[in-house]
C-alpha cells in the first residue's frame with residue numbers, strides 16, 4: 150500500500166475538471182503547458198490533449214478537411230468573445246452558446262472547437278456535421294480520450310445548447326465510460342460519487358486491463374489522503390467541485 154496526498158488546491162487541476170455555469174475555472178497559469186494543435190496552427194491546447202488530438206487527426210488524415218477553430222482562451226479573450234456576441238447576437242443567443250468568463254472550458258486548454266474547412270467559418274458555431282470526416286472523427290474521438298461535451302438532449306444539465314463542434318479531452322478510460330453510459334461530465338461526476346474510494350469502485354474492462362475508478366472527497370485546509378495498491382499505475386484528477394477521481398489500472402488482478 151502507498152498513500153497519496155492531494156492538497157486541497159489540486160481539486161482544481163486535472164483532465165476531469167468540471168467547468169460550467171456553476172463551477173468556475175480557477176487554476177490559471179496554464180500557459181506554460183500549451184502547445185499548438187498542429188505545426189501551422191495558432192490554436193493552442195494543453196500539451197497532453199494536443200498530443201492525443203494530433204494522434205487522432207493523423208489516424209484519419211483529419212486536418213485536410215477539418216480546421217481547429219478555437220482551443221485555449223485566456224480570460225480576457227473569453228470576455229471579448231462574450232461581449233462581442235452580446236453586441237452581435239443578443240443576450241438569448243449568447244447565453245446558449247457562449248460561456249461567461251471563468252465559466253468556459255476553453256480556459257482549461259482541454260477543449261477545442263472544430264469545423265469543416267471552408268472559406269468562411271462561423272467562429273461561435275462552426276459546421277461539424279454528423280457525416281463524412283466529421284463523423285469519422287466522432288467515432289474515433291473516444292479512443293483518444295475526447296468526448297462531445299454538449300450533446301443534444303442534455304442542455305438542461307450542461308447549461309449549454311447542443312454544440313456538435315465542441316470536444317473535450319477527459320482522457321482514458323473516462324471518455325469510453327462516459328460514452329458507453331451516455332453521461333455528460335456533470336453526470337459522470339455525480340455517478341462516481343456512488344463509488345467512494347476505499348469502499349467501492351466502478352470497474353471498467355478494456356482488453357486485458359481492469360480499470361477501477363472511484364471518488365475521493367477533498368479535505369478542507371489539509372491534504373486528502375488516499376491509499377493505493379503498491380505498484381499499479383494510477384492517476385488522480387480533481388473534479389473542480391470538492392473532490393477527486395482516482396483511476397487505478399489493475400491489469401486483470
Ligand SMILES: [Zn+2]
Nearest residue numbers: 260261262315
Ligand atoms: Zn467550444
